[in-house]
Amino acid sequence: MNGIWRRALVVLALSALAGLILWPMAGAVAALSAFAAILLALVLLHLRHLAMLLAWLRNPTPETIPQGTGAWDDAFAALYRLLRQQRQSESQLSATLKDFQRAGEAMPDGLVILDEADRIEWCNPRAEQHFGIDRGRDVGQSITYLVRHPQFAANLQAQNYSEPLTLRQWRGTDLTLSVQLVPYGDREKLVISRDVTELERVETVRRDFIANVSHELRTPLTVLCGFLETIADTGASDNELLRRSLPLMVDQARRMQRLVDDLLTLSRLESAGNPLREEPVNVPDLVRTLYHDALTLSAGKHRISLNVECDDWLAGAEDELRSAFSNLVSNAVRYTPDAGEVAIGWRREGEGAVFSVRDSGIGIEPRHIPRLTERFYRVDRSRSRETGGTGLGLAIVKHILNRHQARLEVVSEPGRGSRFGAVFPVQRLLAPEHRAQVAQSG
Numbered sequence: 001m002n003g004i005w006r007r008a009l010v011v012l013a014l015s016a017l018a019g020l021i022l023w024p025m026a027g028a029v030a031a032l033s034a035f036a037a038i039l040l041a042l043v044l045l046h047l048r049h050l051a052m053l054l055a056w057l058r059n060p061t062p063e064t065i066p067q068g069t070g071a072w073d074d075a076f077a078a079l080y081r082l083l084r085q086q087r088q089s090e091s092q093l094s095a096t097l098k099d100f101q102r103a104g105e106a107m108p109d110g111l112v113i114l115d116e117a118d119r120i121e122w123c124n125p126r127a128e129q130h131f132g133i134d135r136g137r138d139v140g141q142s143i144t145y146l147v148r149h150p151q152f153a154a155n156l157q158a159q160n161y162s163e164p165l166t167l168r169q170w171r172g173t174d175l176t177l178s179v180q181l182v183p184y185g186d187r188e189k190l191v192i193s194r195d196v197t198e199l200e201r202v203e204t205v206r207r208d209f210i211a212n213v214s215h216e217l218r219t220p221l222t223v224l225c226g227f228l229e230t231i232a233d234t235g236a237s238d239n240e241l242l243r244r245s246l247p248l249m250v251d252q253a254r255r256m257q258r259l260v261d262d263l264l265t266l267s268r269l270e271s272a273g274n275p276l277r278e279e280p281v282n283v284p285d286l287v288r289t290l291y292h293d294a295l296t297l298s299a300g301k302h303r304i305s306l307n308v309e310c311d312d313w314l315a316g317a318e319d320e321l322r323s324a325f326s327n328l329v330s331n332a333v334r335y336t337p338d339a340g341e342v343a344i345g346w347r348r349e350g351e352g353a354v355f356s357v358r359d360s361g362i363g364i365e366p367r368h369i370p371r372l373t374e375r376f377y378r379v380d381r382s383r384s385r386e387t388g389g390t391g392l393g394l395a396i397v398k399h400i401l402n403r404h405q406a407r408l409e410v411v412s413e414p415g416r417g418s419r420f421g422a423v424f425p426v427q428r429l430l431a432p433e434h435r436a437q438v439a440q441s442g
């Protein structure tokens with residue numbers, strides 16, 4: 001039995017006992033009246049405490065908790081403890097929240113928290129600067145009203161969180177922002193913005209430098225190459241040393257020319273002022289041409305097959321796609337020993353389509369595969385040189401595919417061969433009725 005019941009029963013028993021003692025002395029009426037008076041006093045005592053509780057509940061603070069008697073004292077003490085605990089966890093929570101806000105405010109990156117309907121819930125001062133948000137005014141506002149950029153809106157709607165988006169000359173200034181969307185919680189999102197103006201500037205200087213050097217080298221190299229080839233062709237020299245070194249000089253000069261050409265191609269692809277041309281590209285025809293080029297390159301040393309399984313065209317730049325595909329084909333021929341096989345294909349895969357080149361060549365160890373598209377990354381430097389490689393081919397392929405929202409897939413096994421696939425998304429495929437439209441708008 002708990003304390004409240006015990007105490008109540010004791011009070012009732014004592015009152016009843018007092019009534020029983022009084023009964024023989026003062027009669028039944030007096031005894032029952034005394035008992036009733038005690039009960040009434042008890043009820044009044046409880047009512048008074050109840051009134052105190054109700055009055056306190058209007059503004060409940062631990063400092064103003066009423067003092068009670070008996071069981072009410074226990075109840076008030078329990079309420080006091082409860083309220084103190086609640087106060088403590090509230091202050092801990094608000095300290096944590098303040099810490100979080102202070103950390104968010106100290107962040108060098110902009111941070112915006114969006115709710116499930118892409119409305120701003122909170123942002124830090126850096127995000128206010130980057131996006132022109134006013135925390136006092138814009139909380140609850142949809143982010144797309146403030147960050148007016150079609151690709152940003154499209155990524156938000158498509159929940160595309162893969163790549164950060166680069167916003168150049170943002171809001172009419174020199175500012176370049178890199179904006180990343182990060183999903184969290186149920187359907188909330190974080191927008192993280194970073195000022196990459198300086199990084200972009202350094203990158204532009206680097207790109208311009210390479211482009212300029214390559215450009216400057218091009219003319220002298222063409223002249224040099226031309227003369228060397230003429231001398232080599234006419235066999236004009238009686239000098240033995242010169243006769244032996246001339247083919248080597250021609251070879252090296254041509255190699256330098258290829259390098260310069262590849263560097264210029266990369267610079268062009270990277271240049272911000274070179275948007276992708278969107279023209280209808282007849283891939284089946286292009287692939288057939290590449291097949292004939294491969295036959296010429298191989299000069300009968302390999303078995304080369306062609307498999308065009310679909311007649312889809314692509315929307316894109318024909319010269320770029322030709323360059324990317326021909327790089328893959330020439331690599332397959334160059335890295336496949338004589339009598340090996342090379343299979344070229346164009347077919348539907350999943351939602352999109354894939355241009356693939358499979359070879360039975362030397363293959364690549366798995367640890368090299370992730371690095372193949374880096375500039376000048378070569379598994380076997382001497383073999384690449386011997387076969388006329390520059391080490392830039394796959395870097396060019398990757399750039400071109402990126403510009404077409406395509407990706408490069410590489411599967412390879414040393415000693416057994418490789419398969420390079422350029423996988424295009426369905427949005428790039430052109431049904432026959434759309435080919436004319438792209439041609440007109442392109």
Ligand code: ADP
Pocket residue numbers: 327331332335359361362363364372377378379380384385388389390391392393394395418
């Ligand atoms: P390179 O001009 O040296 O061929 P690439 O950028 O085209 O440069 O290729 C990078 C490296 O990837 C090559 O040096 C080679 O080691 C490897 N590679 C590319 N294609 C193949 C292939 N089909 N089989 C084996 N190795 C390949």
